[in-house]
Amino acid sequence: xxxxxxxxxxxxxxxxxxxxxxxDVEPVRSVRTPIRLEYDFIPGSASSGYLNAFADRKxxxxxxxxxxxxxxxxxxxxxxxxAATPDYVELPDTGHVGGFCVTRLPIPGRDDLEIPYVSAWxxxxxxxxxxxxxxxxxxxxxxxxxxxxxxxxxxxDELGRTAENILYWEPTGEPDIPVTAxxxxxxxxxxxxxxxxx
Amino acid sequence: xRDIAVVSVAQHQEKALTHTTEVxxxxxxxxxARGAVxxxxxxxxxxxxxxxxxLAGQAFSFVHTLDAVGAVPPISESHVEMDGAWALYEAWVKxxxxxxDTALVYSYGKSSPGSLRDVLSTQLDPYYxxxxxxxxxxxxxxxxxxxxxxxxxxEQRLAEIAVRSLNGAAGNPLAVRSSAEATVExxxxxxxxxxxxxxxxxxxxxxxGVAVVLAAGDRARELCERxxxxxxxxxxxxxxxxxxxxxxxxxxxxxxxxxxGASADRLDAAELAAPFTTQEHILELELGLxxxxxxxxxxxxxxxxxxxxxxxxRIADAACQIHDEQADRVLGHAASGLYLQxxxxxVMEGE
Numbered sequence: 001x002x003x004x005x006x007x008x009x010x011x012x013x014x015x016x017x018x019x020x021x022x023x024d025v026e027p028v029r030s031v032r033t034p035i036r037l038e039y040d041f042i043p044g045s046a047s048s049g050y051l052n053a054f055a056d057r058k059x060x061x062x063x064x065x066x067x068x069x070x071x072x073x074x075x076x077x078x079x080x081x082x083a084a085t086p087d088y089v090e091l092p093d094t095g096h097v098g099g100f101c102v103t104r105l106p107i108p109g110r111d112d113l114e115i116p117y118v119s120a121w122x123x124x125x126x127x128x129x130x131x132x133x134x135x136x137x138x139x140x141x142x143x144x145x146x147x148x149x150x151x152x153x154x155x156x157d158e159l160g161r162t163a164e165n166i167l168y169w170e171p172t173g174e175p176d177i178p179v180t181a182x183x184x185x186x187x188x189x190x191x192x193x194x195x196x197x198x
Numbered sequence: 199x200r201d202i203a204v205v206s207v208a209q210h211q212e213k214a215l216t217h218t219t220e221v222x223x224x225x226x227x228x229x230x231a232r233g234a235v236x237x238x239x240x241x242x243x244x245x246x247x248x249x250x251x252x253l254a255g256q257a258f259s260f261v262h263t264l265d266a267v268g269a270v271p272p273i274s275e276s277h278v279e280m281d282g283a284w285a286l287y288e289a290w291v292k293x294x295x296x297x298x299d300t301a302l303v304y305s306y307g308k309s310s311p312g313s314l315r316d317v318l319s320t321q322l323d324p325y326y327x328x329x330x331x332x333x334x335x336x337x338x339x340x341x342x343x344x345x346x347x348x349x350x351x352x353e354q355r356l357a358e359i360a361v362r363s364l365n366g367a368a369g370n371p372l373a374v375r376s377s378a379e380a381t382v383e384x385x386x387x388x389x390x391x392x393x394x395x396x397x398x399x400x401x402x403x404x405x406x407g408v409a410v411v412l413a414a415g416d417r418a419r420e421l422c423e424r425x426x427x428x429x430x431x432x433x434x435x436x437x438x439x440x441x442x443x444x445x446x447x448x449x450x451x452x453x454x455x456x457x458x459g460a461s462a463d464r465l466d467a468a469e470l471a472a473p474f475t476t477q478e479h480i481l482e483l484e485l486g487l488x489x490x491x492x493x494x495x496x497x498x499x500x501x502x503x504x505x506x507x508x509x510x511x512r513i514a515d516a517a518c519q520i521h522d523e524q525a526d527r528v529l530g531h532a533a534s535g536l537y538l539q540x541x542x543x544x545v546m547e548g549e
């Protein structure tokens with residue numbers, strides 16, 4: 001690449017020449033520009049229905065108008081087809097662990113979390129996708145894919161319009177679901193049974 | 199060059215979407231634009247969108263909005279952190295390259311959860327201007343003062359532009375600010391909010407979204423009775439640092455219009471995305487719009503400024519005038535950045 005003749009070699013060398021009176025001034029090596037913007041988060045129609053139902057100890061999903069797949073939490077759309085999902089379905093507070101991870105690092109601001117803790121994809125009975133939850137009430141080494149769980153709720157007088165109403169998911173003691181039918185495998189199995197590609 | 203046309207548009211705009219997410223906003227708009235020409239996502243060769251995470255206050259917010267498209271099986275897709283008009287430009291380039299005959303372009307903005315005039319400060323350089331946090335109205339007022347004092351525009355002319363928007367918007371159900379009764383006298387009687395700018399000099403902020411379907415050649419003729427053929431499209435940029443610019447001018451707008459061939463023939467209508475009356479005045483001069491051109495019959499961006507979508511909405515409004523046979527040759531304009539730093543011009547014709 002040929003040099004731009006309008007720029008002097010000194011300007012490209014990294015050397016900076018200052019006026020005499022600035023000779024002893026400490027150079028600026030960085031600038032701090034704090035940015036703070038505030039937003040009022042709006043959950044929207046689908047999430048409002050979902051959050052409001054939590055106050056009544058209910059978990060709501062939405063059903064695809066295309067093939068009946070149930071999404072939880074609902075977002076107002078079947079993202080595979082870009083189709084609106086106006087119909088809510090109430091789901092039980094039982095399901096299985098579709099996948100999990102044992103974490104040994106603390107989360108800033110979550111001093112209530114005992115380490116190690118288990119976060120898991122909880123697949124509710126009747127739902128076709130999982131959502132994130134905390135698994136407790138069992139030794140972390142015993143958590144497994146396919147394990148049946150139920151929600152442990154806050155006391156009724158502490159319920160709010162929030163997913164925080166569910167403290168964690170605990171084992172039910174029922175027999176496990178085979179791993180081949182757990183988590184997203186359940187959806188693929190369902191599609192295969194219906195004769196459609198999963 | 200391939201012949202490429204806007205064959206379908208759909209849009210929605212209101213003052214503030216208080217019970218709707220961006221995804222919930224876009225599902226019906228995208229479905230309406232595709233459905234009007236009998237297409238599903240399977241028929242779309244390329245999808246491109248424009249939006250800004252700074253409005254949503256959330257990183258990668260545009261990825262969420264893809265839920266509204268239906269991206270299974272996987273689609274060919276792109277996004278620009280720009281007004282949707284630049285997404286349309288990218289789609290136009292993609293169609294020119296060939297291999298695909300249809301494209302879906304959409305953009306949206308929901309600025310109501312935050313303070314837009316402060317969010318806009320983040321587009322300033324972070325060393326000299328950013329730390330001062332000048333809000334968008336104050337920055338525009340600095341330009342307005344220079345224009346008025348130098349004789350580049352008069353208060354009377356700014357009021358005429360404001361009234362043109364207010365009156366035009368009275369017939370546009372998507373406008374969020376309109377008045378059939380507004381007059382130059384009533385506009386001049388308003389108390390300034392950022393002296394010398396009055397409320398009607400500043401665009402009315404809005405939330406909304408727009409979707410456009412593009413098609414090439416015979417495919418466009420199949421899908422649409424009267425396609426809006428894109429005869430020229432170009433975008434240009436001026437320097438970022440306002441201190442090095444003549445703020446009474448927008449050379450990038452003039453150049454984009456020249457490259458798009460705007461003056462090659464009479465323009466029946468022009469839709470301009472100017473967020474201030476001062477900037478609409480500059481654009482009229484730079485784009486060389488004459489007396490025969492109806493400017494902003496929709497009310498333009500002044501009547502409803504959906505950040506990130508206002509430009510694509512102008513192109514959509516202009517294209518509709520071709521579809522509805524109200525015009526034969528139209529211009530759609532989009533702008534981005536401080537003081538019309540970036541300008542895009544799209545000239546469309548009907549057959």
